[in-house]
Amino acid sequence: MLSERQRMILTAIVDDYIRSAEPVGSRSISKRGDVAYSPATIRNEMADLEELGLLEQPHTSAGRIPSNKGYRYYVDHLIRLGGIGEQDMLKIRSFFAEKMNMWEEVVGHAATILSQLTNYTSIVLGPEMFNTTLKHFQLVPINETSAVAIIVTSTGHVEHRTVAIPEGIGMDDIQKIVNLLNAKLANVPFIKVKSVLHSEVGKELSRFVDRCEHILQVLETALAENQEPKIFLSGATNIMTQPEFKDVDKVKNILDTLEETSKLMQLFQALPEGIQVRIGTENSVEAINQCSLITATYSYEGQSLGTIGILGPTRMDYGKVISLLDFMSKDLALFMARWYK
Amino acid sequence: MLSERQRMILTAIVDDYIRSAEPVGSRSISKRGDVAYSPATIRNEMADLEELGLLEQPHTSAGRIPSNKGYRYYVDHLIRLGGIGEQDMLKIRSFFAEKMNMWEEVVGHAATILSQLTNYTSIVLGPEMFNTTLKHFQLVPINETSAVAIIVTSTGHVEHRTVAIPEGIGMDDIQKIVNLLNAKLANVPFIKVKSVLHSEVGKELSRFVDRCEHILQVLETALAENQEPKIFLSGATNIMTQPEFKDVDKVKNILDTLEETSKLMQLFQALPEGIQVRIGTENSVEAINQCSLITATYSYEGQSLGTIGILGPTRMDYGKVISLLDFMSKDLALFMARWYK
DNA sequence: CGTTAGCACTCAGCTAGATCGAGTGCTAAT
């Protein structure tokens, strides 16, 4: 357990280091005013904090910087959430007041705003189709051999893909199929679509169309879970403004990771509800072990829809980002609620 | 007009510099074998070439590097197109043999391959809807106040957006509208959709639905030209592997530009058919004045569909990239032709 | 006359040494 004085000193060091990116010395803390002890006393405490693993020294005769454990303690026990500024709040509010035609726009633009307000990189996962139901199915023939299959979900999400039309299927057959599918599949949750397709639709289909196994297979691919949420990235290059990322190779590593969808998904998988802070090596992807990721989920009627996140250096402004993500996730949830009605 | 010897020397310098990224000296050229003159002779020629503005010297006592004008001369007169390697050809061919469900996949993946094969950044503009016709229109109500409008083009392109349902419009009205629109708009080129909407559909619509001006307006936004071609980027970070881009600020400038759609469009606007090479300051966007952009259009039945491009340092391997883009654009055109049938 | 050998000169890049100063740890005084 840390003493009050140790907590004050740790707070001061983390705050200073977040601002300046330079190792913090005992003298500068003493001069700040809020820790009214001489540099010598502070030095002693700093030595203790280092022994506890909360601080580290880049080299003898340099000041101290927080270790990952130090940041963790800071985030868990010392952080003061300042709330977000008038300006920022206004910007978010007026953004959500705008009229937008596609949820892709909303989510994409939300990512942009987050990166602008923080000067870090923002990563936003679009709403998952998880637990939504199928609203409408359509097959539009493009030419003799292929058609576009379109799926609309209850949330207004649209997915489409081109499918081959099996030989021997006429235009009238297609209409029959579409009608049947809409009758059988409307309002069926996506998780169940596959089984309903086999159990109910299969038999029915065989009555008036030949070669129905082939069709079923095509439909299945068309309806196959494209459940992967879409990823929106913004401000990826912001990391380069950080003094600790002046090295091109380090940066390349990180940006490469961000370009790779699978790595990103790995980062975001199985995140618990609410706000999460992953500091440095707490992240499951090695390339960003010098970064911290703060995430917040947004939900609708208790059901988590997606995640918004900020990626910055471990020396990031945790207080500001947490406040901002909290605010943003709630407003985004409100917006989605309005959207889904 | 350059003498044969000057051309040989310029070629040697450009080739060497492209490989090594180091200023090329007279001695190293002399030793290469293909220019059988002594360093002193070569030095004299180099001085002449510099006077002509084709070479420059980073500082006295360094070797020469090609100027933009030098690269231009090289590309216009000296370049040897080696054709592309067995390996690369195989990779592209097998890629196009794959089955893909959406053109977004095709084009996106093409971008990935280009960046992998070149180690530069690839930029691909998806097929423009220009000159395609409307194939199918659908309105799917999501709840009482909003619906998803879906447009399918003759090329299998799907666009969608959420629209508000004006008050007082019932489900049956919607069906009527959809039927009417499909009857009137099917196979109408997109450029004409707007006018047809006003002239033919407007009157017809007013017969059985009230408040039709409002609906028309909604439809117009729904059908409004979303003609902006989609941009696919890949390997944006590859620029960082180039020794002349070891500086984070330079890189940030370029990557920021790549994140900005408008800037990218500016780069690609009004590109003539076929292969184009834009060297350094020939590019209209200032941030990439130290880069070269090579582009190739791909077309279907004489109609240009889109553009594929490679962005690299001015010191890029023009011969290889030109060959590759040529090959890729032709295969992409073939693929699209098959796709459109 | 074109070509080449020779030579003095230039200059970025590297290395070694000197200096500086922010910051520490320890000890002794308060």
Added chain:
DNA sequence: ATTAGCACTCGATCTAGCTGAGTGCTAACG
């Protein structure tokens, strides 16, 4: 328990000197 004082450490910065790749010029050569 706190603090003043002091010796010590070590990265950062600066300078001077050296090195070597490369040049331009001149004179000799075939």
